[in-house]
Amino acid sequence: MMYKFLFWLWLFIWCVQPKQSIAQTLESTSQEFLIRTISQVDFKQLIEKIKTTHPLIAPSIEMVRCIAPTLSVWCVRYTNRATLPQFLTALHAFPAVTDIQTNHLLTKPRGRLISDPLYTQQWQLVNDNINQNTLDIDIDAEEAWQINTxxxxxxxxxxxxxxxxxxxxxxxxxxxxxxxxxxxxxxxxxxxxxxxxxxxxxxxxxxxxxxxxxxxxxxxxxxxxxxxxxxxxxxxxxxxxxxxxxxxxxxxxxxxxxxxxxxxxxxxxxxxxxxxxxxxxxxxxxxxxxxxxxxxxxxxxxxxxxxxxxxxxxxxxxxxxxxxxxxxxxxxxxxxxxxxxxxxxxxxxxxxxxxxxxxxxxxxxxxxxxxxxxxxxxxxxxxxxxxxxxxxxxxxxxxxxxxxxxxxxxxxxxxxxxxVKAAPAQTALRLKQCILAGVDPVAGLQAFTVSGGRLNLYGSIQQLSAYYGLHQSASILGSLNAYPNPIKEHLFLKVSLTGATRLTIQITNLSGKTIKSRQLGTLPQGIHRIRLEMAHLPNGIYLCVVQGSAGRQVIKLIKK
Incomplete structure (x- = not known):
């Protein structure tokens, strides 16, 4: 009897102890959890039992999916912070549940995945509003690097x-x-x-x-x-x-x-x-x-x-x-x-x-x-x-x-x-013109400079392409950036195209359900900035899917 008592005491402590730390961690991460169960257990049936026996919890369980069948790992989304401790306690009540952890958010890749650790401090190359810099005041280097480095x-x-x-x-x-x-x-x-x-x-x-x-x-x-x-x-x-x-x-x-x-x-x-x-x-x-x-x-x-x-x-x-x-x-x-x-x-x-x-x-x-x-x-x-x-x-x-x-x-x-080989001088002048014609026009620079603008590397490449043409890659849908992320009332997408294409934008949840969709028709080559209304989007994690006639880009979004 003593051993049985100690076992149930240990189980009670194990069930209750983690809930505070997990809930506190959630304040700075997400509202998704990764849960591991004993193999062959139907975790969805366990969730249905929780919904039946805890009616206050049931409406906040938004999504349940198996993300690793071999490892028996599931992902659950819970939307109500106030009742979160009760939900975690209910999960721990099942002996078949062996591990629970927060689904931590990873650092967002900034366009091309660049491994240089101090790159985020180079706002001149790509400015995604980090460190109080003004959004998109940069030379569009990542768009250019999609073509050549x-x-x-x-x-x-x-x-x-x-x-x-x-x-x-x-x-x-x-x-x-x-x-x-x-x-x-x-x-x-x-x-x-x-x-x-x-x-x-x-x-x-x-x-x-x-x-x-x-x-x-x-x-x-x-x-x-x-x-x-x-x-x-x-x-x-x-x-x-x-x-x-x-x-x-x-x-x-x-x-x-x-x-x-x-x-x-x-x-x-x-x-x-x-x-x-x-x-x-x-x-x-x-x-x-x-x-x-x-x-x-x-x-x-x-x-x-x-x-x-x-x-x-x-x-x-x-x-x-x-x-x-x-x-x-x-x-x-x-x-x-x-x-x-x-x-x-x-x-x-x-x-x-x-x-x-x-x-x-x-x-x-x-x-x-x-x-x-x-x-x-x-x-x-x-x-x-x-x-x-x-x-x-x-x-x-x-x-x-x-x-x-x-x-x-x-x-x-x-x-x-x-x-270059046939006429180096004339080619040099042509490339200078590409630099000047490719600037981002800035009203405050009109009276100060010949071009009236600030360097834009990708804009210069577009000018070069107009003169000489660029070899087309398999996809004309280049880089995709989303600002701000986490999302606020509006989402701004910056999409670079190396040719004309029809674009469709979809915002989906992690289950693949389409929350928002927008058809943009055919857009010309260049950089396009698109604004989406997001004020009524519930807090959560979403995918932004931009589909072109010859390419597809996906980026993860957070609303909190």
Whole structure:
């Protein structure tokens, strides 16, 4: 008798004890539970018994389904928090029920499942309203990555961005695989193996010391590494952040303190791209962008004619140059700035915006001189210490544009690389036009920039497709994002299409029952933002199914 008494005492404690902790956990998770039973037990019959003997509980049991028949695991949805303890106690009363736990909610993938743990802090790439950022104020990087993540052309040319700065930490774990190496030069043999005029320029050249040491070893010269990270930190590698290009080659050129060193650095880029063009890719480097996140405040272009002239020379061989404007709130059209007031068609000039699509007060502008804005404010990127942190100013805005141009060259466009080989200068100008025509128009930027907008990478790809055409994938239904999630009174869907298609949107519960349905008809290629009324949707977990004529996307939604 004593053993029987102890058994029933233990069973009573086991039945009652978990209910508080489970109910408390539920406050921060969901109202679904996973229940395991002894095999061969019909759990639905147990639920029917609870409904019969506990009429107050019955209306709140919304869904019962077996999710793992072999393991005898069931999923139950319960909707009334007030009577939740009674429901859990009733479940525990059945000896056939061996385990009960909350059906914990998993972190929502943000478009493409990106493994970089600090990626969520890069609001410039995708802004889904996390950390008090304004919804969708971003460059639509995830939509672009659905097509290509950068690094190589369709002809397998290795795409290179030259970063003229103060050196790049080539040992940074998120940069080391993306550092450009001159494969035509034998290291440390004291010979100019590739006959380009520089000896042992394996990683680039230091025009400050006139040596081949371009490494940024963590002591001073902090500026180049954050710039490089925005352009091309290795993406989806399970560490740190993602650059605009996941795979790219970053050529490091260290500038000195005078204009002569700048012109010399640009001349290096010119030499390498010319050799590439003339050898059919067997020598030199396929440099597509020369990047400068620095300049001279208030210097007039007329007073630096040799500096300005280099941009046309680079453009002739197919290199676009990107430059950040001043971090002073001045009209550079009248006050001057170098190099952003140079008039070369091959120069792309950039000012800085924040997470509200506003031009930063401390950023230059010019309706004639500044081409576009990019979201540089509080950019989370690689640091010269080998870690990560915040970097800002126009110096952070411009690298997004350089990264965007480089990514365009990687797109699977039908005729792009044929055009590059036959007419590099004209192709470079066409890609600049893709960047400017693809911006998100922003009313507050109309008076400050040539384009009147902020960089949108996916918009630029659409412009590229209009010129050259893109290889069609099996599905023209690209990325799907839902904001906010958990749902409030309204749900906003952002759907990217790589071609025209008919769209149907369905909101279903987990049992597959359709709660809402909407037919949108045929939509053209591009990004579409769709608003759905959700105020009367009961709390719970749902699936949003977007069906196109050549593709289907599903995303999990939460209403609480």
């Amino acid at each position: 950068g690094g190589y052309t369709t002809h397998q040319d290795t795409i290179v961005v030259a970063v003229i700065d103060e050196g790049v930490l080539d040992s940074h774990p998120d940069l080391t695989h993306n550092i450009w190496r001159n494969t035509h030069e034998i290291p440390d043999n004291g010979i100019d193996d590739d006959q380009n005029g520089w000896i042992d320029d394996v990683l680039g050249w230091n025009f400050k010391t006139n040596t081949n040491n371009v490494n940024n070893d963590g002591i001073g010269h902090w500026h180049g590494t954050p710039v490089a990270g925005i352009i091309g930190a290795e993406g989806n590698n399970g560490i740190g952040i993602s650059g605009v290009n996941w795979r790219i080659k970053l050529m490091s050129l260290v500038k000195g303190q005078d204009e002569a060193s700048i012109i010399a650095a640009y001349d290096y880029i010119l030499t390498m791209r010319k050799k590439y063009n003339e050898s059919g890719g067997k020598q030199g480097a396929f440099v597509v962008v020369a990047h400068a996140s620095w300049g001279v405040d208030s210097l007039k272009a007329a007073d630096a004619p040799l500096w300005c002239a280099i941009y046309d020379e680079l453009g002739k061989v197919g290199v676009l140059s990107v430059a950040a404007t001043t971090n002073n709130n001045t009209n550079v059209d009248t006050e001057g700035d170098m190099p952003t007031t140079c008039t070369s068609n091959y120069l792309v000039t950039v000012t800085n915006t924040n997470n509200f699509d506003e031009k930063i007060t401390g950023a230059g502008y010019g309706k004639q001189s500044i081409d576009l804005a990019a979201p540089g404010f509080n950019s989370f990127t690689t640091l010269n210490t080998g870690t990560y942190g915040v970097f800002g100013g126009t110096s952070a805005a411009a690298p997004y544009v350089s990264g965007a141009i480089a990514l365009l060259y990687a797109m699977p466009a039908n005729r792009l690389m044929d055009s």
